[in-house]
Amino acid sequence: MKAIQVNNICLNYGKLAILKEISFEVERGEIFGLIGADGAGKTSLFRILTTLLLADSGSAMVEGFDVVCDYKQIRKHVGYMPERFSLYQDLTVEENLNFFASVFNTSVKENYYLIEDIYRQIEPFKNRRAGQLSGGMKQKLALSCALIHKPSVLFLDEPTTGVDPVSRKEFWGMLKKLKQQGIAILVSTPYMDEVSMCDRIAFIQRGKILTVNMPQKIIADFPHKIYSVESNNSYEILKQLRRNSAVRSVFSFGDTLHVIFNSKSEIQNEKNNIQFKEISPTVEDCFMILMEESN
Amino acid sequence: MKQFLSFVKKEFYHILRDRRTILILLVMPAIQIILFGFAISTEVKNTPIAVFDPSKDDATRQITERIAANDYFTLVSELHSLDDIEKAFHTGAVKLIIVFSEKFLNNFMHTGEATVQIIADATDPNQASTFVNYVSNIINAWEMENAALVTQSQNNVQFGIVPEIKMLHNPQMKGAYNFVPGVMGLVLLLICAMMTSVSIVREKELGTMEILLVSPVKPLYIIMAKITPYFVLSIINLTTILLLSIFVIGLPVAGNLFILILLSLIFILVGLSLGLFISTLVKTQVAAMLISVVVMMMPTMLLSGMIFPIESMPDILQWISAVPPNRWYIEGVAKLMIQGVEAKYVIKEFIILSFMAIVLLTVSLKKFNIRINR
Incomplete structure (x- = not known):
């Protein structure tokens, strides 16, 4: 039995398709990343899996329970951290934690070991109202509250959005530890640099899953050679390269441009003092290519 | 049970930490009674x-x-x-x-x-x-x-019948006699319906409802925990209003105080259920407030007999006036407090208000969403 099993989930909003035949599986003790831009349908998928929303077709199981019929069972076993900070701002850190513990019929004492690493960092502020915490501390508190009942599956919807880089790194460290306890973690993120922290990832775009694989495997399977171009006038060059029929695709990547050609021989023909340097592809390159090709 | 109690505790924290609201909730009824009792008087003076x-x-x-x-x-x-x-x-x-x-x-x-x-x-x-x-x-x-x-x-002046007029129940024709029951009905309904609906809708708006739904808490517990603190607050308000009208305005409670309180408790329950019902209809706090105040309060005030006598309304309005719970409560309070009638004369009001409470509670429980609306 898998921790999460999704089969052909479809969801429409009026005539607009939000999710199109989504299928994937998440194992126990695995961090599964959902990577996609805003509006790709990540939050809707989370809501379907946490039994908050009903899909139009398809089925999904969490811990072997059906998300429609056995929703009560699922609600006992999962931890959910919505995209927006959803704790009580006028309650203190400690009061929030105690409240959520008792909502799940447990106590902070009972499962303290599970949240100890995370909670210890915000414990000095336990008498502060949750609304007055910094972004990173809010996320730590939210994670503590989502974990306090010892869930076997954890749903984290963009947990690191709006959090500083240091806290983000810490946060992923915590997820690694939780994974070792056998908890299945489904996490969504818009940040490409977090992809490598996941065991497996799914690229999702406009409600469709483009690929599901291990990050290394996605890079290894990348079929093209990729070149980077550095220039202080990248926009002009970008326009130029876009017009060139020999260029398969080009996209800007911070200060540099990443270019893929239709055939290698063409490179020599390019002059205009542009320097092409072959580089090894990143996950983001793969995502960009997949996105472009699906369009 | 522990789950429920910590829920109620949380609700009390919300109310008590919002200083401004709690002040309004507790002081508003007192000010209204005093205003209506003294300042806003329909008596002709000077x-x-x-x-x-x-x-x-x-x-x-x-x-x-x-x-x-x-x-x-x-x-x-x-x-x-x-x-x-x-x-x-x-x-x-x-x-x-x-x-x-x-x-x-x-x-x-x-x-x-x-x-x-x-x-x-x-x-x-x-x-x-x-x-x-x-x-x-x-x-x-x-x-x-x-x-x-x-x-x-x-001298062809005809001396006809000279009527001798006696004003029953309110010999001095004091305006407060009419207004105290009205204010009681208004204040209790306003607090119960508005505060309950806003506090539930706030959880929807802030996203905390999502977390509560993805937990083993029963909807009944959520609803009951929301109602309890406002029930307590309303009882405090009821006490203030009664004490003020007896000792400050000098309005006697002619009838049975116990029955009056019982009727008020049922009315408070109606107000709370109405708040629950409103919260199932709307998604934002502003909408909840607007529905409570504009859509509900205004007709309720105008049609409850507090300002305009129901008997002089056109037939259609008289039928509509049977809908707002205030009307029955105000009628019952006036009978109990001022006319001092026995309990059996307010049985009709008891039955109507209890019926309203049961219907509203059942409908809101049925309508309470175990998922989120798209």
């Missing part, structure tokens, strides 16, 4: 009046003196021409003007007929008719006493 008296004889002087001596009126000016009349009203200086005819006493003595015109500012029609009644009473009384002045031959 109304400014003017007199235009071209005849200036004993009779007109006597009548003017009597009117001026009366508590209800203050003679502020004597007018000297008919043109002044309109001016006096326009400046808003007076509410009522008495115009005597010329040769008033003379006419009265010889023909038994003398005319006096009472012109009232009918901007507030109820008030105006009260003024006019008072003045005509004073003039009539003078006429009776001085009937002998009329020369015998012309």
Whole structure:
């Protein structure tokens, strides 16, 4: 039995398709990343899996329970951290934690070991109202509250959005530890640099899953050679390269441009003092290519 | 049970930490009762009046003196021409003007007929008719006493039946008698319905409802935990209102206090269920507030008999007026507090209010979303 099993989930909003035949599986003790831009349908998928929303077709199981019929069972076993900070701002850190513990019929004492690493960092502020915490501390508190009942599956919807880089790194460290306890973690993120922290990832775009694989495997399977171009006038060059029929695709990547050609021989023909340097592809390159090709 | 208690505790934290709201909740009823009891009074007192008296004889002087001596009126000016009349009203200086005819006493003595015109500012029609009644009473009384002045031959004044009027239950015609039940109905419903609906919708708006739903808490617990603190608050308010109206306004509780409290508790329950019901209909706190105040409060105030008597409404409005729970509560409170009737005379109100509470609670529980609306 898998921790999460999704089969052909479809969801429409009026005539607009939000999710199109989504299928994937998440194992126990695995961090599964959902990577996609805003509006790709990540939050809707989370809501379907946490039994908050009903899909139009398809089925999904969490811990072997059906998300429609056995929703009560699922609600006992999962931890959910919505995209927006959803704790009580006028309650203190400690009061929030105690409240959520008792909502799940447990106590902070009972499962303290599970949240100890995370909670210890915000414990000095336990008498502060949750609304007055910094972004990173809010996320730590939210994670503590989502974990306090010892869930076997954890749903984290963009947990690191709006959090500083240091806290983000810490946060992923915590997820690694939780994974070792056998908890299945489904996490969504818009940040490409977090992809490598996941065991497996799914690229999702406009409600469709483009690929599901291990990050290394996605890079290894990348079929093209990729070149980077550095220039202080990248926009002009970008326009130029876009017009060139020999260029398969080009996209800007911070200060540099990443270019893929239709055939290698063409490179020599390019002059205009542009320097092409072959580089090894990143996950983001793969995502960009997949996105472009699906369009 | 522990789950429920910590839920209730959380709700109390929310209320108690919002200082401004709690202050409004506790002080507003007291202020309203005092305002309605003293300041906003429909009683006629010290109304400014003017007199235009071209005849200036004993009779007109006597009548003017009597009117001026009366508590209800203050003679502020004597007018000297008919043109002044309109001016006096326009400046808003007076509410009522008495115009005597010329040769008033003379006419009265010889023909038994003398005319006096009472012109009232009918901007507030109820008030105006009260003024006019008072003045005509004073003039009539003078006429009776001085009937002998009329020369015998012309004395064709018919003394008919003189009714003796007795004002039951409110002998001094105090406005507070009418308003206290009205304010009780208004305040309790406002607090219960608005606060409950807003506090539930707030959880939807802030996203905390999502977390509560993805937990083993039963919807019934969520609803009950939301209701409990406002039930307690309403009881505090009920106590303040009753104490204030008895000891400050001097309104007696003529009937059974226990039954009155019981009726109030049922009414509070109706208000809370109404708040729950509203919360199932809307998604934002603003919408909840608007529905509670505008859509519900206004018709409730106007149709509950608090401001306009139900008996004088058109039939359709009378039927509609059966819907707002205030109407039944105010009726019941007036019967119990002021008329002092026995419990059996308010059974109808008890049944109607209980029925409303049960229906609203059941519907809201059924409508309570175990998922989120798209």
